[in-house]
Amino acid sequence: MYKIVKKQELTTNIYLMEVEADRVAKTCEPGQFVIVRMDSESERIPLTICDYNREKGTVTIVFQTVGAGTKLMAQLSEGEYFHDFVGPLGCPSELVEQPLDEVKAKKILFVAGGVGAAPVYPQVKWLHEHGVAADVIVGSKTKDLLILEKEMEAVAGNLYVTTDDGSYGRSGMVTQTIKDLVAEGKKYDLCIAIGPMIMMKFVCLLTKELEIPTVVSLNPIMVDGTGMCGACRVTVGGKVKFACVDGPEFDGHEVNFDEAMRRQQIYKTAEGRAMLALEEGDTHHGGCGNCQ
Amino acid sequence: MDVLKRIPVREQDAKERATNFKEVCLGYNKEEAMEEASRCINCKNAQCVKGCPVAIQIPQFIEQVKNGNIEEAYRIISESSALPAVCGRVCPQESQCEGKCIRGFKGDPISIGKLERFVADWARENGIKPTPAAQKNGKKVAVIGSGPAGLTCAGDLAKLGYDVTIFEALHEAGGVLVYGIPEFRLPKTGVVAKEIENVKSLGVHIETNVVVGKSVTIDQLMDEEGFQAVFIGSGAGLPKFMGIPGENANGVFSANEYLTRSNLMKAFDPDSRTPIMHGKKVAVVGGGNVAMDAARTALRLGAEVHIVYRRSEEELPARVEEVHHAKEEGIIFDLLTNPTEILSDDKGWVTGMKCIRMELGEPDESGRRRPVEVPGSEFVMELDTVIMSLGTSPNPLISSTTKGLDTNKWKCIIADENNGKTTKEGVYAGGDAVTGAATVILAMGAGKAAAKGIDEYLSTK
Ligand SMILES: Cc1cc2nc3c(=O)[nH]c(=O)nc-3n(C[C@H](O)[C@H](O)[C@H](O)COP(=O)(O)OP(=O)(O)OC[C@H]3O[C@@H](n4cnc5c(N)ncnc54)[C@H](O)[C@@H]3O)c2cc1C
Ligand SMILES: Cc1cc2nc3c(=O)[nH]c(=O)nc-3n(C[C@H](O)[C@H](O)[C@H](O)COP(=O)(O)OP(=O)(O)OC[C@H]3O[C@@H](n4cnc5c(N)ncnc54)[C@H](O)[C@@H]3O)c2cc1C
Ligand code: SF4
Ligand code: SF4
Ligand code: FES
């Protein structure tokens, strides 16, 4: 059992939890993820490692409630426990594996969309701790949905906030800010984009044009997270990869995003039913034929 | 009684069981078991024993069943096997013990598997447990993986007094016994969980949610956590795909994903929150036990199911009993048929599978006749789901993170068959991780041999 030592509602429907998980905290690196289960009947839910404290033996996750699984997860309170918490899974971000002087020589731009700010944060923090100041663009739909702004500010070189509706910071999608920065004369050697699949797709289309190599972190459907099931397969550079062991980070210019987005929809109907069952409790039995 | 004929075993009716996940075979009761046992002629030079990879003293245990001494029969089986309730259910007996039974020359071989299962079930129902070691020797051994190989190795070492911890990547112990083989062949709570409890009652600790190679490495286990030896029983869990066009369409799954969702994640239970594809027309590509299990699961979830296999019935690698049960339940066998492409609609969902007919040519390296394509015989099967069951290979997670641990060209860990010794000192391995996908009993046998090897190694230290 893995104790939740801190729970915070960052904004509507986005939660941060710091969890006791000694083995994960000891060995994890930025870019990796965990799989959690709330109780003995729960689904296995993959979440990126957002922060870790090796001394305390804790790992921080940040998640958005989107369906039945994450809704139930949000009901857990400080002092309660996760039934399962396994990791670190996947490969560490390439940045932490490369020789530091090579990394230092690069001008790096992070692009985070929505809850994607969470997985971007540990990488920017790691770079900051190793003396590298990276620029960061954080985009959200609206001011209320913006997360981790202060934390990011403390570790980023320049932080650019943009909201789709213009309610805070710059106005428009993250791609607009990238265009603006480049137009202002900024040059980048590497872009790391993490957020909804559709955002990563459009960032990649743009950075390909701008000739900025781009890394993305994919979040396909997963079951085991160890290479056993193949649910997470994605096509990168025409080759089939298992995101849980070969990724989750890949060369964004090589990813087949349309296929990846399509594959995220495989269980849409079943997920919708699970959500209904959760919201309507005992009144929903399934199988009545009224909700096909 | 006709001594040439087996005492039939009671089974759930085929029509009925095709719609539920309860166990298909109901097993013998004591009278039936004693009667079947009485057919055994207690051969002096018993061939059946030679067919059993762990050499259970078959005539001796059957003799006890004949006399109604079931507890003694259990004691005899336990000398050689740690998981009799499992092996009695899933061993390919027709090619092992029963395949060699002298009775088989003229009539039906003795139902050794069903007798073994009866004895194990009886022992469990009557609360008979293996005895823990009297004295601990204070030496720590780590076992990676909680499948049949790991459980057996851990149990044997614990009986010898070792302090054993099993590290399991998934959230539940049991390996393929919990995530792969379905409830209707091997009940999880009723049988597998009880066998695991037995191993725990010997003093074995099980730490779930530890992916060795990621959460911790073998070197760390040995250098920092004080384990003096390690046994690797991590199985062969990496699924193969065909590499044909369209294979990433929505509705194409590996058998591992499909079965894990149904078994480990309980999607077969309508109250479970785990989603699973409820296909209407499903093709399962492959002909092994895994393919039969995936097909029969899909059938129970309401689909019309086709097994698509490129060779003929004779070459089907699955156990004869499973093929027989599958046919009874209404699975359709499309033999000598090979997929060439998966077709999908404009939203990317499977609509069909292009196949080509095959015929058998000259024998290949495996001695089986090689299937060759019949020119111009392409056709399309309309489908909404395809389950790929083409075999699995060992996961490189451990070998790639352990210096000095050698593998062969199939990524299988190199280990000595007699004692499990690998190329790294203090590290032993066995089961599917060494042989590639094989059987429960072979994995168990390898776990046993490695326990002996580890004991010999640590006794001299
Ligand atoms: C490597 C990785 C890292 C991730 N990191 C984060 C993170 O840091 N924060 C965060 O909020 N979310 C993250 N996600 C996404 C998160 O796992 C899903 O939002 C969650 O599983 C949805 O479950 P649900 O039951 O609440 O929703 P559902 O209603 O069941 O599903 C909603 C959508 O989420 C996706 N999804 C559902 N089940 C899974 C699954 N088992 N694996 C992957 N995706 C699934 C599907 O696209 C689905 O359509 C990550 C996913 C992956 C693969
Ligand atoms: C669907 C199916 C049906 C089958 N039917 C039959 C049958 O009828 N009869 C028969 O004899 N055989 C059958 N088999 C084959 C048989 O189940 C296997 O040969 C046997 O389980 C192998 O045992 P094992 O202990 O080597 O590995 P497994 O049972 O595969 O167990 C390995 C365990 O190690 C864990 N693991 C892997 N990597 C790590 C890691 N890095 N760290 C920690 N843990 C790890 C896995 O999660 C797993 O729990 C079937 C197999 C399948 C998949
Ligand atoms: S363990 Fe398997 S092969 Fe050996 S006697 Fe039992 S059923 Fe036969
Ligand atoms: S070969 Fe058959 S008849 Fe002979 S001892 Fe074995 S089970 Fe009995
Ligand atoms: S999640 Fe199962 S192989 Fe990647």
Ligand SMILES: [Mg+2]
């Ligand atoms: Mg869900």
